[in-house]
Amino acid sequence: MQERITDRPDDSIGLRKLVLYRDVVFTEAGEAPAQPARRASVAAVIRNPWAGAGPTTDLHAEQSRVAPVLARLLTDRLIDALGGVAEIEAFGKAAIVGTAGEIEHAGALIHTPYFGNLVREFLQGESIICFADTRAEAGETLVVPLWHKTHAATRSHYQTISARVADAPRADEIVVIAAASTGPRPHPRIGDRKTDPVVTTETLEKVPS
Template identity: 85%
Template sequence: MQERTVDHPDERIGLRKLVLYRDVVLTEAGTAPVRPARRASVAAVIRNPWVNAGLSADLHAEQSRIAPALARLLTDRLIGALGGVGEIEAFGKAAIVGTAGEIEHAGALIHTPYFGNLVREFLQGESIICFADTRAEAGETVIVPLWHKTHAATRSHYQTVSARVPDAPCADEIVVIAAASTGPRPHPRIGDRETDPAVTAETLEEVPS
């Protein structure tokens, strides 16, 4: 698939840098997975548009302007890194806000339709997108949870990707991340939520105290 790009993203959304990580697990417990999954994350480091704006500031205008551009920018690069949108089976998202901002600034960019709905559409998913967000200094590692993009109950695709930008976020920046995988964990064998038995404290003979 041809990669689509955003016109002048540095001017439109305050983009400073993009960071792409890719990995593939070739063996685990001494055995190669039946279908090794390729995983990737793409992080965009942008200027926080709400620094010093105060708690009464309306976040919507910048949210609706910046988040769609980020959704396109990040998913284009995920699709390119993993060999096409049809290869992607699991997805997730995250944001890290610099110390001059608020955790709400992360939510403004990744927890609304302006980002989440578009990421889901561009990656041809249907599931709610798992997420992580935090407020931290530069270099913080965030663990991005993933699950199946169309079948959220498919437990084999519950996995995580670690993402880190060594020099970001600066105090007045936000790191926004999209992540994806082309398959399940190595050697999945714990069943699915759709076929689980009904388990409650009453159905078990003994629950350890």
């Protein structure tokens, strides 16, 4: 389900729209998973505060002003969409910069403590947040990776959710995304990094060339 959220909580960041996507997997391979995981992403479409600026422009002032607003805006809606912060087990983040911006503008909003640290705190996580970013025209789909919010080595929670806003980003906009899941992939059974055997070229009898 994709819906447009109609309230406009903060005009200072040039917010044009918010888009929420949610899904629930009830069966996989013909069977119900032990725990039907719910996944969601929330995308904020904002004006790019650096559009048209040169590559030597200092990004810090706008970064420290805009990113914390986005962190609160997106995580509040993720928490509401997934039934509370205690329900959330995995998280991820992403950004798509319009064609008038630099890929560095995406990093300025999601790869710094002004966003990442606050998203982690609001979602009660401990792990580094996995991410994706790109520069693209409106309507680009971005696959957002997720992993466990407190145990990044928990392979069962390695999963993705696709995010797309049909009319964004415009050339002078950025789409900033936070995503989360309430559980692992359906029927996880490929082991865990903490319990894996040691595998090297020396421990295997044959490594295909």
